Amino acid sequence: MQHMKKWLITLFILLITTTMEGKIRRPAVAGQFYAGSQKQLLADVKSCFENCKDIRPMPRVQAVIVPHAGYVFSGATAASAFSCIDPAAQYEHIFLLGPSHHVYLDKASVGAEYDAYNTPLGNVKVDKELGQQIISSNTVFTCDERAHNKEHCLEVQLPLLQGHFKEMPPIVPIVIATQNWQKLQEIAEALLPYFNEKNLFVISSDFSHYPSYKDAQKVDGATGDAIKTGSVLKFIEALEKNESLGIRNLATSACGEAAIAVLLMMCEDSKGIQIHHIRYCNSGDSDYGGHDRVVGYHSFAFTREEKGARVPTVPAFEEKASSQSSSEGEGDKQGISGFRLSDDDKAMLKKIAYESIRFSFYGKTYKPENLSPTLKMKCGAFVSLHKQGRLRGCIGHFGEDHTLGEIVAQMARAAAFEDPRFNSVRQSELDELDIEISVLTPMRRIKSLDEFVLGKHGIYIRKGWRSGTYLPQVADEVNWSKEEFVSHCAAEKAGIGWDGWKNAELYVYEAIVF
Secondary structure (H helix, E strand, C coil): HHHHHHHHHHHHHHHHHHHHHHHHECCCCCCEECCHHHHHHHHHHHHHHHHHCCCCCCCEECCCCCCCHHHHHHHHHHHHHHHHCCCCCCCCEEEEEEEECCCCCCEEECCCCEEEECCCCEEEEEHHHHHHHHHCCCEEEECHHHHCCCCCCCHHHHHHHHCCCCCCCCEEEEECCCCCHHHHHHHHHHHHHCCCCEEEEEEEECEEEECCCCHHHHHHHHHHHHHHHCCHHHHHHHHHHHHHHCCCCCCCCCCCCHHHHHHHHHHHHHCCCCEEEEEEEHHHHHCCCCCCCCEEEEEEEEEECCCCCCCCCEEEEEECCCCCCCCCHHHHCCCCCHHHCCCCHHHHHHHHHHHHHHHHHHCCCCCCCCCCCHHHHECCCEEEEEEEEEEEEEEEEEECCEEEHHHHHEEEEEEEHHCCCCCCHHHHHHHHHEEEEEECCEEEEEHHHHHHEEEEEEEEEEEEEEEEEEHHHHHCCCCCCHHHHHHHHHHHCCCCCCCHHHCEEEEEEEEEEC
């Protein structure tokens, strides 16, 4: 009897507390995926963001893709995407989208039954009214507590968001518990009106599950490249291709496949979205993971282009970088627009690239002195790294927002440490690398392929927010006609289809390669 009284009193207290606070979704994985105590969790969140000090906020961040594993494995990678957001940004809502690990509903469940999600850092308000509005908009949405009460994919993002934002906006938690293509399209269509500058979309997904360390890098690189195209079909094709490779222990290439697909669908129906790959690692990179069975983690930031912006100056990847040095005819290409590089200029740029990588191993920045007027001119460049004739990293930058010396220094570091297709260059490899630099002349808009000279011009294709390029020297490595060259670039680099260039903006430029 006494035991029954105590039980009733406890139940009464819980009922009163629930009535006073509203219905609170309690943490399911505190003390497992992240620390259960407030003090330790604050310290861990701080540590995750301190690992991202080199990342600066970007303007107009619309969405991020972040991993949802334990903080010791992926916390810093998730923080790297959140670091792209201004902590003082004032969004009206944060839409949290992630996969269901526990139930299959053939729908998406909106956590509209909760007044708040609780973490050791406090409560995060749920906009129940908006959640109910979304549920009533389409039968593809429901409100099923089973999809939320044990699900970790959204929960693990909250302490990082709480630690980052000066003022935490209310959330709309959505667990996508279907892989049905038609229903994913309906979800995207229903959420599209909210996909605007007023709201932030946080997409929660890990990537490859359980292959070896090297296999993870391979499949995650392919998946990441597909996401960067912004094409949902390219993304799905990459997943299918990964599956067809027969890689041992590969269970999935992206557990949040459905949530990522919804995001890409919304992006395809929006204007001016730019996709930035921020960081990659896998569980084998942590102090707690082996290399036999790993899980991959990417982070991305999606930004909205400023209205009236000119040709983008974001980094671009070039997969078919030439390993050849400049040819005898290269001198003929140096008179473009009166721009020339002397032998001393070339030697200095090679030194800048090498020293920039070398200094990075010591946490320092190389600052060259006595630069010629040419190296102080503003133009774009690619830096390609090769090891034993094979590409080891390649990143370039269009535009005229930095001096040539600065661009080569930045792109050399990026090619060595930020190309998501490769592991970071090790210090022991430095002297084995061949450094190739392609200095780009200003881009010129063309109206017809008659103005494009194969082997002389590089092509830059832009359609909406999608874009892609091939450097001039790619023509030396393939046996393509002019039309095939542009079509391959449109399909494989810009992700707009084989004939997509026919109604896209076309630009040409030339390169001094050495």
